[in-house]
Amino acid sequence: MTTVDSLSAKDLLGIEPLSRDEIQLILDTARTLSDVAKHPIKKVPALRGRTMVNLFYEASTRTRTSFELAAVRLSADVVNINVQASSVVKGETLLDTARTLEAMTVDFIVMRHGSSGAPHMLARNLKASVINAGDGQHEHPTQALLDLYTVREKLGSIEGKTITLIGDIQHSRVARSDLIAFTKMGAKVRFCGPPTLLSADFGALGAEVHHDLKSALTGADVVYVLRLQFERHRMGLMPSVKAYTQQYAITSERVKWAKPGALVMHPGPMNRGVEIAPEVADGPTSVIVDQVANGIAVRMAVLYLLEAGRTKRAAAGGVS
DSSP, X not given: OOSXXXXXXXXXXXXXXXXXXXXXXXXXXXXXXXXXXXXXXXXXXXXXXXXXXXXXXXXXXXHHHHHHHHHHHTTOEEEEEXXXXXXXXXXXXHHHHHHHHHHTTOOEEEEEESSTTHHHHHHHHOSSEEEEEEETTTBOHHHHHHHHHHHHHHHSOOTTOEEEEESOOTXXXXXXXXXXXXXXXXXXXXXXXXXXXXXXXXXXXXXXXXXXXXXXXXXXXXXXXXXXXXXXXXXXXXXXXXXXXXXXXXOTTGGGGSOTTOEEEOOSOOOBTTTBOHHHHTSTTBOHHHHHHHHHHHHHHXXXXXXXXXXXXXXXXXXX
């Protein structure tokens, strides 16, 4: 049983600041809120009168839409900012954009940005709650939370499980957040990829570092495939897509190196036939579609608990 009933901070910027109890609370709250999707009217009034802005400086389909649906199901008003059609293209700074939004009495700003630390800068300067939807090569906290939730729902627990992530670890904010999240909840995390996409430095952060796929998959409860980022090839980090696929693609034969029934996960979007074979992506142990569905419940929980924390601080005489 958790000992907290809300998120203590105003913002959700990463997994690192969250206590184990807070993570547990998010997962438990998400389980309760997942039932909203089963209702004839998929709405509850928890955030009625609140406004959330999606401020995405990078392309996104799953995360942006998931946050939008999460807010709508909690009865919040949602504004999606098309950055390419905003004053940003006229030279407006990030902070000026955010202050303009806050002047319109926005309550939540969900932000994705190509620069690590951008959401943190906003959070220091704004009263609105800022949620990090991915910043540079730093973190993607709600992806890690939905990954925890998916594993717990499918395997019953996270403690003691072995999670193997394969791919471009070096540039993956998902990998970083998952490493912190799963380790904090008692799982063992392995990273696997070519040396150019996975440095030994991750060992100091608590991950087992593997360059051999079979050793990384042996005994794994979860096979987590990361997208091969084609834009990195221009930097000479991989000789070719074919070379990567030959060594590291998760095929129906290679997935058998993991434990029988091991979950197959992917944060999307997938490069079918490159980092993952279609028959594995659509196979009986794939939970990739479940991850998408669970993302809505988890993001509902984050919004709900940030609001609960705001209400609690206001009642105690703090800043709401």
